[in-house]
Amino acid sequence: MDGSNKQSDRPRRSRPVRVAEEIKQWVVERDLKKGAKLPNEAAMIQTFGVSKGTVREAMRILEAQGLIVTRTGPGGGSFVGEVSAHRARSLLANYFYFQELSLADIYQMRKLLEPELAADLAGTLTPTQLDELQALAERHPEPARTAEEEKEQHVSSLAFHSRLSEFADNRLLGFVIGFMARILREMTVYRRLYEPPNHALWERGRRHQIDLVAALREGDADKARAIMASHMAGAEEMMVAQEAQIRRQFMAE
Incomplete structure (x- = not known):
C-alpha cells in the first residue's frame, strides 16, 4: 500500500523524457567520453524499442541539456557533449x-x-x-x-x-x-x-x-x-x- 502511494505521488514523466534518461544511462554504462559518436537513429529505435518521434524528441532534450552535440554533413551525427560549469x-x-x-x-x-x-x-x-x-x-x-x-x-x-x-x-x-x-x-x-x-x-x-x-x-x-x-x-x-x-x-x- 505504502509503495503504491509513493509511486502515485511521483510526477509522471513523458516517454521522451524517460528515453532521454535511458540514453544517458546507456552512455554512462559504456563510459563514453566527450566526442564519442552515438548510434544512428535507426539503431536507437531498435535499442530502446520506441518510435522515431520519441527518439528524436529524447535527443532534442539531451541536446538542450548540453549532453549531446549534433553535427550535420559528412562525418556528422550525434556525439557525446560536455556540460560546461x-x-x-x-x-x-x-x-x-x-x-x-x-x-x-x-x-x-x-x-x-x-x-x-x-x-x-x-x-x-x-x-x-x-x-x-x-x-x-x-x-x-x-x-x-x-x-x-x-x-x-x-x-x-x-x-x-x-x-x-x-x-x-x-x-x-x-x-x-x-x-x-x-x-x-x-x-x-x-x-x-x-x-x-x-x-x-x-x-x-x-x-x-x-x-x-x-x-x-x-x-x-x-x-x-x-x-x-x-x-x-x-x-x-x-x-x-x-x-x-x-x-x-x-x-x-
Whole structure:
C-alpha cells in the first residue's frame, strides 16, 4: 500500500523524457567520453524499442541539456557533449530561483567551505594565478561614491571568489563555491543589497582578500583558513545588516 502511494505521488514523466534518461544511462554504462559518436537513429529505435518521434524528441532534450552535440554533413551525427560549469550553474540557478534562498542559507555554506578551499590552495597556486587574484583584490582602491559603483565593487569582490573556486583541485568543492558566488551576486543585484554604499564592507572585504593572497603566496594553510573564516563571518554580518536597512527603508516608504 505504502509503495503504491509513493509511486502515485511521483510526477509522471513523458516517454521522451524517460528515453532521454535511458540514453544517458546507456552512455554512462559504456563510459563514453566527450566526442564519442552515438548510434544512428535507426539503431536507437531498435535499442530502446520506441518510435522515431520519441527518439528524436529524447535527443532534442539531451541536446538542450548540453549532453549531446549534433553535427550535420559528412562525418556528422550525434556525439557525446560536455556540460560546461557555466551551463550547469545556470540550470541549477533556475531551480534555486524558486526556493527563496536567504543570505543565512548561503553563508552557512560559505563559512563551511571557503575556509577549507583557502587552506587547500595555500602554496599550490602559480605566480600567474596569484597575480590574477592580487589584481582582483586591488581592483577598487577607493570606496564607492554611488550606488552604481557599489554594485560594481560587490560584483568584483564575488569575482575574486569565483576565480578562486576555479583553482580548486576538488572539482565538486570548486563548483559549489562558484555556484554560491553566482547566486549571491544575483541576489545582491535584484535585492539591491549594494544600496547605500557601505565603506566598512568595502574596506574589510578588500583587506581580507589582499591578506588572503599573501597567505596563499606564503603557503600558510592555517593563516589562509583563518583569514577566509573571518572574511565570511564579517561579510555575512554586514550583508544581513545591509538587507535589514533596505527593508526598513522600504517599509518607511
